[in-house]
Amino acid sequence: MKIMIMFxxxxxxxxxxxxxILEKKVPFNILTAKIDKKGGEMLIEAPDDKAFELIExxxxxxxxxxxxxxxxxxxxxxxxxxxxxxxxxVDAIKYDEDYSITLKQExxxxxxxxxxxxxLEAIVKAS
Amino acid sequence: MIPLTESNVKTYEEIxxxxxxxxxxxxxxxxxxxIVEEQGEKKASNEIDVVTTGTFGAMCSSGAFLNFGHSDPPxxxxxxxxxxxxxxxxxxxVDCYIGATKMSVTKPFVYGGGHVIEDLVSGKEITxxxxxxxTDCYPRTSLETTFNIDDxxxxxxxxxxxxxxxYNAATNGRNETIYTYMGKLLANYGNxxxxxxxxxxxxxxxxxYETIGIGTRIFLGGGVGYVIGEGTQHNPKNHRGTIxxxxxxxxMSPEYLKGAAFTxxxxxxxxGVGIPIPILxxxxxxxxxxxxxxxxxxxxxxGVPRLNRPSLRKVxxxxxxxxxxxxxxxxxxxxxxxxxxxxxxxxxxxxxxIEEGRFFVNKPAETLSTTIGFxxxxxxxxxxxVRSIMIPAIxxxxxTSIHDVAKLIVEKNVNHIVIVNNDDTLKGIVTxxxxxxxxxxxxxxxxxxxxxxxxxxxxxxxxxxxxxxxETHKISALPVxxxxxxxxxxxxxxxxxxxxxx
Numbered sequence: 001m002k003i004m005i006m007f008x009x010x011x012x013x014x015x016x017x018x019x020x021i022l023e024k025k026v027p028f029n030i031l032t033a034k035i036d037k038k039g040g041e042m043l044i045e046a047p048d049d050k051a052f053e054l055i056e057x058x059x060x061x062x063x064x065x066x067x068x069x070x071x072x073x074x075x076x077x078x079x080x081x082x083x084x085x086x087x088x089x090v091d092a093i094k095y096d097e098d099y100s101i102t103l104k105q106e107x108x109x110x111x112x113x114x115x116x117x118x119x120l121e122a123i124v125k126a127s
Numbered sequence: 128m129i130p131l132t133e134s135n136v137k138t139y140e141e142i143x144x145x146x147x148x149x150x151x152x153x154x155x156x157x158x159x160x161x162i163v164e165e166q167g168e169k170k171a172s173n174e175i176d177v178v179t180t181g182t183f184g185a186m187c188s189s190g191a192f193l194n195f196g197h198s199d200p201p202x203x204x205x206x207x208x209x210x211x212x213x214x215x216x217x218x219x220x221v222d223c224y225i226g227a228t229k230m231s232v233t234k235p236f237v238y239g240g241g242h243v244i245e246d247l248v249s250g251k252e253i254t255x256x257x258x259x260x261x262t263d264c265y266p267r268t269s270l271e272t273t274f275n276i277d278d279x280x281x282x283x284x285x286x287x288x289x290x291x292x293x294y295n296a297a298t299n300g301r302n303e304t305i306y307t308y309m310g311k312l313l314a315n316y317g318n319x320x321x322x323x324x325x326x327x328x329x330x331x332x333x334x335x336y337e338t339i340g341i342g343t344r345i346f347l348g349g350g351v352g353y354v355i356g357e358g359t360q361h362n363p364k365n366h367r368g369t370i371x372x373x374x375x376x377x378x379m380s381p382e383y384l385k386g387a388a389f390t391x392x393x394x395x396x397x398x399g400v401g402i403p404i405p406i407l408x409x410x411x412x413x414x415x416x417x418x419x420x421x422x423x424x425x426x427x428x429x430g431v432p433r434l435n436r437p438s439l440r441k442v443x444x445x446x447x448x449x450x451x452x453x454x455x456x457x458x459x460x461x462x463x464x465x466x467x468x469x470x471x472x473x474x475x476x477x478x479x480x481i482e483e484g485r486f487f488v489n490k491p492a493e494t495l496s497t498t499i500g501f502x503x504x505x506x507x508x509x510x511x512x513v514r515s516i517m518i519p520a521i522x523x524x525x526x527t528s529i530h531d532v533a534k535l536i537v538e539k540n541v542n543h544i545v546i547v548n549n550d551d552t553l554k555g556i557v558t559x560x561x562x563x564x565x566x567x568x569x570x571x572x573x574x575x576x577x578x579x580x581x582x583x584x585x586x587x588x589x590x591x592x593x594x595x596x597x598e599t600h601k602i603s604a605l606p607v608x609x610x611x612x613x614x615x616x617x618x619x620x621x622x623x624x625x626x627x628x629x
Contacts, residue, residue, distance in 0.1 A: 079466045080466045080467075080468040080469065081463055082467075083310045083311065083462045083463075083464055085461075085463075086319065086462035087311055087318060088460075098468055098471075099463075099468035116306075116311065116390040117311035117390070119310070119387040119389050119390075119395075119464075
């Protein structure tokens with residue numbers, strides 16, 4: 001499961017991520033991270049069975065945590081061309097057997113590269 | 128004279144008789160591949176009556192003629208806009224042509240003529256604004272009204288070039304993402320896009336145009352349309368035939384006519400086209416059995432800003448449809464730009480129409496040319512290329528001290544020093560500002576301050592492309608390099624300004 005960890009400016013000095021790993025002894029993958037003194041966000045991929053535990057641990061340390069979808073493909077606009085398919089760096093977008101385009105939310109890392117690739121404006125940033 | 132054809136075993140009339148009785152055997156071009164493989168051409172030509180094809184892709188050369196009827200007092204429109212998209216007016220008072228790629232004045236790159244056509248077909252209200260100079264017979268000088276497709280006398284989709292037989296696949300060798308009519312192309316050959324439906328492609332199923340020409344009845348935009356001749360840029364000798372088509376927009380469906388906007392390129396229209404191929408003889412059975420493996424195209428580098436772009440490799444549609452191909456020793460993801468799902472649906476729908484006795488095949492008044500050529504534009508005034516205005520680059524290597532680089536900038540009176548490797552290939556660039564900043568921050572190693580992500584130009588790039596590159600990245604110089612990244616010179620905004628001043 002992908003989890004977005006959001007750090008407020010006051011929290012960026014603390015070794016929160018390292019401490020969560022040490023305490024919970026759960027390794028996870030950092031997919032994207034953009035953090036500076038003004039705060040920031042870090043997207044992690046956690047093992048599904050440990051995700052809840054990690055979310056709680058992050059919350060205890062006073063950071064905001066969200067599991068969310070980054071983009072949505074609007075079915076009434078999508079014509080199933082597949083321009084987005086080759087843009088997606090993590091294979092979250094796939095062609096089905098009948099050439100329908102599908103988005104696997106749990107694989108999406110929110111890079112948003114697909115959004116401006118769509119000629120039908122069918123891919124939108126999730127609110 | 129029609130070359131490469133075989134004597135007919137069936138006539139159009141016989142096939143239509145079967146369609147009328149509900150006895151016609153109709154298959155899609157995809158299904159035909161297997162049928163001929165299993166039964167052979169001869170048996171297939173006897174048993175199969177019609178093969179249906181289909182494609183649904185972005186077709187920029189599309190548009191519609193509209194007639195509004197006359198207003199009271201009457202107006203002879205001089206300029207007009209439909210939902211803020213300018214339509215062409217050069218005909219009688221209230222006729223116009225709305226073209227797919229014309230963009231909205233208020234929402235450019237988002238909404239255009241293609242969207243107006245989709246909105247019309249969807250039955251939506253469209254705002255018409257017009258102005259005129261006023262004449263004795265047409266006194267009115269301005270007009271604003273709304274209408275929908277039912278309010279029009281005629282709404283005729285009329286596309287000068289549709290259903291390209293085959294098309295290039297596209298990739299991008301530049302070190303930045305580019306946005307083209309072939310979609311978004313990632314840097315460094317990061318992806319490939321292609322158009323066309325392969326074995327379902329209408330013209331590939333009758334490559335000698337035995338049955339396709341003026342008057343051929345087709346599936347167009349979800350309704351019935353006609354081929355009205357060869358399309359513009361029709362290029363049969365290179366398997367790049369095209370058709371000009373028309374049809375009544377009032378019968379069409381927004382499912383098969385979709386306005387689209389390619390980022391930083393502009394607007395267009397996705398059009399669904401399907402041509403029925405009557406199987407008159409054994410040769411047509413063989414030709415309609417063409418498979419994705421039989422159709423190949425070239426992967427072209429759209430990063431090169433010239434007409435003749437280099438091809439990286441040949442590729443079949445079978446390979447393209449596997450979604451990944453090898454390019455420069457790497458596996459690269461491949462996108463279709465046309466919708467294969469909808470192309471199939473076009474062929475299936477046309478098949479159903481014929482099976483239900485609602486659609487008949489017909490002999491064209493004249494078949495498409497198989498011999499006409501296609502040539503590039505005649506240019507009488509040459510533009511400038513980077514080669515002709517580039518100047519020698521002042522280069523050095525990273526073992527130079529920042530102090531010496533500063534001296535070089537002063538001595539040579541330049542703002543950019545190009546950093547090269549020992550073999551003269553490009554390593555990076557430093558500007559006089561970078562050096563000033565290094566001095567201000569007490570840094571002394573050149574290695575630490577050089578910019579390594581350098582935007583470059585090739586000697587045969589047009590100056591316009593180099594100028595756009597400078598503007599896009601807000602930089603003032605581009606080292607000019609050859610294929611092996613060897614530095615040949617530099618082009619700066621100064622040379623470009625001098626050129627403009629001339």
